[in-house]
Amino acid sequence: MxxxxxxxxxxxxxxxxxxxxxxxxxxxxxxxxxxxxxxxxxxxxxxxxxxxxxxxxxxxxxxxxxxxxxxxxxxxIAIVHQQNSAPADMTVEKLTSYGRLPYKSIFSNQTPDDQQAVEWALQKTNLIAKKTKMISELSGGERQRAWIAMTLAQSxxxxxxxxxxxxxxxxxxxxxxxxxxxxxxxxxxxxxxxxxxxxxxxxxxxxxxxxxxxxxxxxxxxxxxxTSELIQEIYGVQAVVKMDEESGLYILPLGTQ
Incomplete structure (x- = not known):
């Protein structure tokens, strides 16, 4: 791209x-x-x-x-937006299935490929056990995974x-x-x-x-x-940039200028 x-x-x-x-x-x-x-x-x-x-x-x-x-x-291209909404009584599996809409005509039914894509998306997001749950019953993290599952079903x-x-x-x-x-x-x-x-x-x-x-x-x-210089330039924050074997590269903010 x-x-x-x-x-x-x-x-x-x-x-x-x-x-x-x-x-x-x-x-x-x-x-x-x-x-x-x-x-x-x-x-x-x-x-x-x-x-x-x-x-x-x-x-x-x-x-x-x-x-x-x-x-x-x-x-x-599939996108998960910052804020998403769905009917509270929609199941996880139903939401995920909407990812297959680009592959359907108006009157077409779900195909084996559609079902396979939905199952794969639910497996990747660890939501198989939750697929019959309503969106409203999910935790915040589970809800976010459900939206990701829908995008994964887009293949x-x-x-x-x-x-x-x-x-x-x-x-x-x-x-x-x-x-x-x-x-x-x-x-x-x-x-x-x-x-x-x-x-x-x-x-x-x-x-x-x-x-x-x-x-x-x-x-x-x-x-x-x-770098410390970039953090200062972009955010106006003083920071130390460190590297160690266990944590790798990381920043430690020290405060504003």
């Missing part, structure tokens, strides 16, 4: 994204970080074709996103997640991130996600994209990107 000179504005007065060019590497985990209002979720929305850029283009498999029919694009090579750990306690945050890592390492999914926690981004990313004020400031491996 290639990002070519993207500029985007909600109101045509202020650019929320400005002249962004980059590349999303296949079969890798790319994480977008930056302060609130930096354009992280907007950029993810552009990559998912939720918004159309005012200038520039996003290419996937040599084609511009807007040239691909929605149903065909839904077979390439796409790209999976986008917008702040997937928001509103979750630390146990469920790492449960979700370990699932993301597994989907990448075992199933080869190309994953792009937005995270707030820099240490989580370091631990679970092959590539980090750093944004501020709608601009892409830096991109590279965690070791290349995360």
């Amino acid at each position: 290639e990002i070519k000179d993207i500029t985007y504005s909600y109101d045509k007065k202020t650019n929320h994204l400005e002249n962004i060019s980059s590349k999303i590497d296949q079969h890798k985990i790319t994480t977008i970080i930056g302060p609130n209002g930096s354009g992280k979720s907007t950029l993810l929305g552009i990559l998912a074709n939720s918004y159309a850029p005012n200038k520039g283009q996003v290419m996937i498999d040599g084609k511009q996103l807007h040239q691909i029919k929605p149903k065909e694009l839904a077979k390439k 796409t090579p790209y999976l986008f997640l917008d702040e997937p750990t928001t509103y979750l306690d630390i146990y469920y945050q790492y449960e979700i991130l370990e699932l993301v890592k597994q989907l990448n390492s075992e199933n080869g999914l190309t994953i792009v996600m937005v995270l707030h926690d820099i240490n989580q981004a370091i631990r679970y990313s092959d590539t980090i994209m750093v944004m501020k004020d709608g601009k892409l400031i830096k991109k590279g491996t965690p070791e290349q990107v995360v």
Whole structure:
């Protein structure tokens, strides 16, 4: 996936994204970080074709996103939004089955391929035992896994997640991130996600994209990107960046300037 000179504005007065060019590497985990209002979720929305850029283009498999029919694009890209809603009385299995809609015509019934994809998605997210449960009966972490299960049932090579750990306690945050890592390492999914926690981004990313004020400031491996100077520049926070054998690379914030 290639990002070519993207500029985007909600109101045509202020650019929320400005002249962004980059590349999303296949079969890798790319994480977008930056302060609130930096354009992280907007950029993810552009990559998912939720918004159309005012200038520039996003290419996937040599084609511009807007040239691909929605149903065909839904077979390439699945996205888990920051906030999701479903009827409280919907079961986990039913929600997951909606991931198969790109493969169906209006009047078609569920096929063996559909059922296999749903079962696989429930297994990967450890929800087989919960598949008859209502969405309203799930914990926050289980609910997030149910939405991921729906996207996995789409059988796409790209999976986008917008702040997937928001509103979750630390146990469920790492449960979700370990699932993301597994989907990448075992199933080869190309994953792009937005995270707030820099240490989580370091631990679970092959590539980090750093944004501020709608601009892409830096991109590279965690070791290349995360420095005390960058944390100060982007967040206005003094931090020590450390490396040890047990924890790997991590940051320790010391306070604001």
